[in-house]
Amino acid sequence: MKKYTYILLVSLIVFNCKDEKKNNNKLNIVTTTSMITDLVKNIAGDHVNLEGLMGSGVDPHLYKASEGDVTKLANADIIFYNGLHLEGKLVEVFEKMRNIKTVALSDALDKKTLIGSEYFASNYDPHIWFNTDYWIQITQYVANTLSDALPEKKEIFQANSTAYITQLKALKANIKSTIATLPEDKRILVTAHDAFNYFGKAYGFKVLGLQGISTATEAGVQDVQKLSAFIIENKIKAIFVESSVPKRTIEALQAAVNSKGNNVAIGGSLYSDALGNAGTIEGTYIGMFQYNVNTIVNALK
Known part of the structure; x- marks a missing residue:
C-alpha cells in the first residue's frame, strides 16, 4: 500500500x-x-x-x-x-x-x-x-x-x-605513478562492498567486497569467515571501510581475523559511492580518486 x-x-x-x-x-x-x-x-x-x-x-x-x-x-x-x-x-x-x-x-x-x-x-x-x-x-x-x-x-x-x-x-x-610504488603481490583491496571492480580492472588490483556489489545485500557469517580466511592466507595488512557504508561489517571482519591470532588493520575510509564534504579536496572527483589511491597504497605497503 x-x-x-x-x-x-x-x-x-x-x-x-x-x-x-x-x-x-x-x-x-x-x-x-x-x-x-x-x-x-x-x-x-x-x-x-x-x-x-x-x-x-x-x-x-x-x-x-x-x-x-x-x-x-x-x-x-x-x-x-x-x-x-x-x-x-x-x-x-x-x-x-x-x-x-x-x-x-x-x-x-x-x-x-x-x-x-x-x-x-x-x-x-x-x-x-x-x-x-x-x-x-x-x-x-x-x-x-x-x-x-x-x-x-x-x-x-x-x-x-x-x-x-x-x-x-x-x-x-598520477594514479599509475602512485600504484607503481606498491608491489604487485600487495595489490589486494578488501572493502565493505564491491564498488571498486572497475578500479581493480583498470589498475591491476584484486578486489573483494564483503557485501557484494550492492549495499542492499547483507553480509552473513559465512561471508565474514570466508573472507577472513582469505585475508590470513594472503597476509593482507589492511582492509578498508567506506564513507557511504556503515563500518560495522568491516569491523566484524577485522575481529574475525584477529580472533584467529592474526592481525589486520583498518587502513582508512575510502570514498566509494559518494564524494567527500563539499569544499574539501575529497569533495571533488579528482581529489577523491587521488585520496583513495594514496590511502590504499600507504596502508598496503
Whole structure:
C-alpha cells in the first residue's frame, strides 16, 4: 500500500510542478550522485542552475527521493543520473518524468566493456566512475548534451570539457605513478562492498567486497569467515571501510581475523559511492580518486 501511495504522490508533484520553471534564462539541471554533480559543475559552471540530490556519505543504492527531491526533478530541464540501476529506488520517479529529458551517463559507454553483475537488473556493475577512461568519455557526453540543449553556450561547454579532460588524464598518470610504488603481490583491496571492480580492472588490483556489489545485500557469517580466511592466507595488512557504508561489517571482519591470532588493520575510509564534504579536496572527483589511491597504497605497503 505504501508503494502505491508513494507513486501517487510522485505523480501529483510532477503534474503540479511542470510549469514552475525558474525565470533567469538558465537551464535547470538536476543530478543524482555527488560525482555527477561535480562533473556537470566543471563543464557548465554558473551557466546553468545546478542542484544535486545526494551529498557526501549518501548511499545511492538505498536512496529514496523525498517530496522535495521530486519537486526538484519535476522542475528540471535535464536530469543526469548514473544508470545501470545504481539509483534503483529512483527508477519509479524517473518513469514519471515523461516531459523531462533524463540522461543516463552509462549510455555513453560500450556495454560490451562493462563488468557483468547478476545483482542488478541492468546485469552490469554500475560503479563506472572508478575507470578514468570511462569518466573521460562521459565528460564529453555530458558536454555534448548540454551543448545541444543550450547551443549559445556550446563553445564554453566544449572548452570547459576539454580542460577537464586534461585534468582527468593527469589524474590517471598520477594514479599509475602512485600504484607503481606498491608491489604487485600487495595489490589486494578488501572493502565493505564491491564498488571498486572497475578500479581493480583498470589498475591491476584484486578486489573483494564483503557485501557484494550492492549495499542492499547483507553480509552473513559465512561471508565474514570466508573472507577472513582469505585475508590470513594472503597476509593482507589492511582492509578498508567506506564513507557511504556503515563500518560495522568491516569491523566484524577485522575481529574475525584477529580472533584467529592474526592481525589486520583498518587502513582508512575510502570514498566509494559518494564524494567527500563539499569544499574539501575529497569533495571533488579528482581529489577523491587521488585520496583513495594514496590511502590504499600507504596502508598496503
